[in-house]
Amino acid sequence: MSGTFVGMPAFPAAAHEAVRNPTLRGNLRHATHTIRAKREKAVAEVSDWAQLREAGRRIKDHTLRHLDRYLVQLEESVTAAGGTVHWAVDADEANRIVADLVKATGESEVVKVKSMATQEIGLNEALEAEGIRAYETDLAELIVQLCEDRPSHILVPAIHRNRGEIRDIFVREMGEWGRPAPEGLTDTPAELAEAARLHLREKFLRAKVGISGANFMVAETGTLVVVESEGNGRMCLTLPETLISVVGIEKIVPAWRDLEVFLQTLPRSSTAERMNPYTSMWTGTADEDGPQNFHLVLIDNGRTDTLADEVGRQALRCIRCSACLNVCPVYERAGGHAYGSVYPGPIGAILSPQLRGTASEIDASLPYASSLCGACYEVCPVAIDIPEVLVHLRERVVAGGQVTRNGNKVLLKPAKGHAAERAAMRAARWAFAHPGALRGGQRLASRTRRFHPRTLPGPGRAWSGSRDLPPVPSEPFRDWWQRTHGGKDGAK
Amino acid sequence: MSSRERILGRVRRALADVPQDDMPYEQAVPRDYLREHGERSVEETVDLLAENLADYRALVHRCAPDVLPSLIAGLLTARDARSLLVPAGLDERWLAATEVTRVPDLADSSAHELDRVDSVVTACALAIAETGTIVLDGGPDQGRRRITLVPDHHICVVRVPDQVVSSVPQALERLDPARPLTWISGPSATSDIELDRVEGVHGPRTLEVVLVGGQASADVNS
Ligand code: SF4
Numbered sequence: 001m002s003g004t005f006v007g008m009p010a011f012p013a014a015a016h017e018a019v020r021n022p023t024l025r026g027n028l029r030h031a032t033h034t035i036r037a038k039r040e041k042a043v044a045e046v047s048d049w050a051q052l053r054e055a056g057r058r059i060k061d062h063t064l065r066h067l068d069r070y071l072v073q074l075e076e077s078v079t080a081a082g083g084t085v086h087w088a089v090d091a092d093e094a095n096r097i098v099a100d101l102v103k104a105t106g107e108s109e110v111v112k113v114k115s116m117a118t119q120e121i122g123l124n125e126a127l128e129a130e131g132i133r134a135y136e137t138d139l140a141e142l143i144v145q146l147c148e149d150r151p152s153h154i155l156v157p158a159i160h161r162n163r164g165e166i167r168d169i170f171v172r173e174m175g176e177w178g179r180p181a182p183e184g185l186t187d188t189p190a191e192l193a194e195a196a197r198l199h200l201r202e203k204f205l206r207a208k209v210g211i212s213g214a215n216f217m218v219a220e221t222g223t224l225v226v227v228e229s230e231g232n233g234r235m236c237l238t239l240p241e242t243l244i245s246v247v248g249i250e251k252i253v254p255a256w257r258d259l260e261v262f263l264q265t266l267p268r269s270s271t272a273e274r275m276n277p278y279t280s281m282w283t284g285t286a287d288e289d290g291p292q293n294f295h296l297v298l299i300d301n302g303r304t305d306t307l308a309d310e311v312g313r314q315a316l317r318c319i320r321c322s323a324c325l326n327v328c329p330v331y332e333r334a335g336g337h338a339y340g341s342v343y344p345g346p347i348g349a350i351l352s353p354q355l356r357g358t359a360s361e362i363d364a365s366l367p368y369a370s371s372l373c374g375a376c377y378e379v380c381p382v383a384i385d386i387p388e389v390l391v392h393l394r395e396r397v398v399a400g401g402q403v404t405r406n407g408n409k410v411l412l413k414p415a416k417g418h419a420a421e422r423a424a425m426r427a428a429r430w431a432f433a434h435p436g437a438l439r440g441g442q443r444l445a446s447r448t449r450r451f452h453p454r455t456l457p458g459p460g461r462a463w464s465g466s467r468d469l470p471p472v473p474s475e476p477f478r479d480w481w482q483r484t485h486g487g488k489d490g491a492k
Numbered sequence: 493m494s495s496r497e498r499i500l501g502r503v504r505r506a507l508a509d510v511p512q513d514d515m516p517y518e519q520a521v522p523r524d525y526l527r528e529h530g531e532r533s534v535e536e537t538v539d540l541l542a543e544n545l546a547d548y549r550a551l552v553h554r555c556a557p558d559v560l561p562s563l564i565a566g567l568l569t570a571r572d573a574r575s576l577l578v579p580a581g582l583d584e585r586w587l588a589a590t591e592v593t594r595v596p597d598l599a600d601s602s603a604h605e606l607d608r609v610d611s612v613v614t615a616c617a618l619a620i621a622e623t624g625t626i627v628l629d630g631g632p633d634q635g636r637r638r639i640t641l642v643p644d645h646h647i648c649v650v651r652v653p654d655q656v657v658s659s660v661p662q663a664l665e666r667l668d669p670a671r672p673l674t675w676i677s678g679p680s681a682t683s684d685i686e687l688d689r690v691e692g693v694h695g696p697r698t699l700e701v702v703l704v705g706g707q708a709s710a711d712v713n714s
Contacts, residue, residue, distance in 0.1 A: 051525035062520040065510045068503045081670070087496040139682045139693055193682055193690040200694065205603040221669040231641065231680035231695030238637040238672075239603050249499065254517055256669050260661040261525070274544065275623035275660075278695065279675035280637075286672045288599040289636040304502035310509055407502040 027162055028335055032326040038272035039323060039379070045274070046264065055261045057383040060317035063219075063252050064307060070219040070252045071298070077222030081284020083294040090406075094299045095126035098211065098244055101295055102132050105242050107208045113226065113236040114138035115213025116320060117246050117299060119342040120355075123211070134211065135177070135203050137232035139196050146173040163187040174199050200232065210236035210291065214247045215319065216262060217296075220255045223283045224296070227266060227276050237280050243291035249298050250307075250316040262319060265381035269321035302355030308404035311392040315351045317382040324376035324386060330369055339366065346376035350389040357405055358397050358412070367393035528658035529622055537621045538652045542703060544624025548678025549691055550699040560649070560704050565589035567647055567700055568611055577612035577639045581632020586613065586649065597635040606638060611645040612696075617673075619650045619701075620663045624678065626650060626701060627663060629671040637674055646696040648676075652705035 043049050063070055075085045088094035102110055110127070112118065112134050124134040136145045143161060147169045167187040174181045179199045185191055212233065216225040224245055226233045237243060253259065267276045285294050307313050325331050325345030336344030340362040341352040349370055353363040367390050376386045396403065400414040532540065542552045555563050568576065568590050576592045587594070595609050615633035616626045626648050628634045640646050650656065657663050667673060680695030691697055
C-alpha cells in the first residue's frame, strides 16, 4: 500500500499536533457530536436494527470466507453484462491499468467521484505523473484538492475546515483549476455550494472519462452500487463515455437481496439519514444510456494478507460508514490526519496496519491509537470487534509472530522502540491467553475506569477476583501517550 | 502467472482455515429482520411516503388523474420553464395542458444541450414510503439517467398506490438489477460545509413529486 503520507510521524506525535490546534478541535468536536446524535435517532427508527446488523455481519463474513468463489462469479456476471474486469495485485499495478485505460481513450483529464480505494493507491498522483489530470468532484474532496490538503474524515473529508477557510480556498484556487469563484463570494454554505456547482459543472459536461469506487458489488448479478448525496456521483457515472471503477476485492456481496440489509444500515450509520439522496446501480453497460465502456479494476493491495489473519480479517467487513470515527474519543481529539492513512479513526487503526504491515513507525503505533472503550464496536453496522483486533495487533507489534505479507508467510520480529509496550504486554500475557476474559474485562474496565474497580462484575469476576486488573490493555490512550511521548516536549 | 491467478491463489491460501463444508449461503445469513416496519393501511403507506419525501425537501403534490395535466402545466409555469425534457414513452396526456417547448430524450444530444433545458418530467419505477425514495429504472417513461440529472427542475409522477412499496426489501424484490437504477431521496444535498445542509449541488435543485391516485384531493405541501 503506497498510501502512507510521506514524512508522517507516528500517531502519537501527529495527534499531539492536532490536539494543540483549537480550530481543528472545535470543528471536529462539533461535527462528530452532531452526526453522533443524529445517527442515534436514525437507528432508533428501525426496530430491527440488531437483526439487520447481525445479517450484515454474517453476509460479509460468509462472503469473505468464500471470496475466491464470489470473485469469479462477479467477474463472470460483469463480463456477461458488457463490462471488462481487470485484476491488480498492488497499487502500482492498479494505477498502471487505470492510466493505460485512460490513455487508450486519448483523453488527458478525468472526473472522479470520491473513492477511498483510489486514494489508498495514490491514483491521482500516478495519473498526474502520466500527464492525466484527475478532478475530484465531491465538494469536500474538491476543497481538499484545491488546497492540496489531505482528507481527514471518511464521510466529510474537509471536516477540519470551517466556512471562512473554505471561502478563502475557493477564491484563491478555483481559477487555477478552471472556472474561478464568483465575484464577491461570501462564506455562506449556499454560496459556497453554488460556486462549487458552477466550477464543477463545466468539467462534468465535457468529461469523457469517469473514475469511481463502489460501495457494493453483487456477485450474482454483476451490479455495482454507489451511494452518495451531492449528485457528483451520478454525474461521473452517467455522463462520460468511459467509466472505470476501482474497487477493493472485499466489497462483494453474494446476492441482489443482500442490498436490502446494507441500504438500510449504511445511510443511517453514515449520514444519519433514512436514505442518502442518490444511489446509483449499474450492471455492465446499458444500451444508449450512460457510459458505453465499463472497466472494473479489482484491487488486492494488502487485502488478501488481511484475509489471512483469522482475527484481523473481520476488518474487511467494513462498509466505510464512518460511524466509528464519530464516537471515538481519540479521533475526536486527534483528527483524521494523525492516523497517517486514508482510513482514519478506529477502523483506520486496524485496517491500515493490516493492509500495509506494521513495519513503519506510524503503522506500528496505530493499534495504540485507542482507549479500547468499545464505542466503535457498538455502533458498527457490521459488528466489527475493533477492540479485539486492536489488542491482537498490539500483541503482534510487541511480540512479533507469523503474518502474511504480499501473499507470503513471514515471521515478524518484535518491534524495536516499543520496549515499554513489550514489557507491559508481558505482564498481560495471561490475559492474552484468555481472550474472552480479556475482552469482557477490558470493556468493562474502560467503561468503569472512573471508579477504579478492583474486581470486575459479571463474567470477568472469576479471574479478576484473584488478580489485579492487567494494567496495559485497559490503559487509556491518553495515559499511554503521555507516558511514552508526552514527556518529550513537556506539553500537557 | 496472471494477477488474477495470483490474487485468487492468495485468497485460497488465506482461507486455509475455512472448512470445505462451511455453512452454505442460505444458512449463513439469518433473515429475521423485518420486511417492513410497522403495520399500515395502503392509505397510510402513501401518507408516509408523502411525509418522508417532504421531510427530505422534495415538494410533494397529490392529485387525481384528471387534474394531473393542469397540475404539471402549473408547476412548469410557476418555474417559468421554457423547455422541457420528455422521455419517449411518457404518457402524452400528462402534458396535454402545457405549451412548453418539448425536448426529446435522444442518445446523441450532448450534455451541454441538456444543460440548457429548464425542466424534466418523468414517471418512476416505484417509490419507497419508509425512506421517502423514488426509484427510476430507465424505463420508456423515465428516459436515460442523465435527463433527470442535468436540468435543474425534476417533476416525477408516482402512481399511487400501485407504485408504492413500504420498505427497501420490498423495493428490491420488484426491481430488475439488469436495468440501470437511480434511487432518489430528496434533491441533491451536501453537508460538507460545517455540516449545514445545502440543497442542490449537482443534481436538480428542485424535486417535485406528484402522487397521482384514485380520488381528487387538495395539494399537500405545495
Ligand atoms: S468499522 Fe464499522 S463503524 Fe467503522 S466505518 Fe467500518 S463499518 Fe462503519
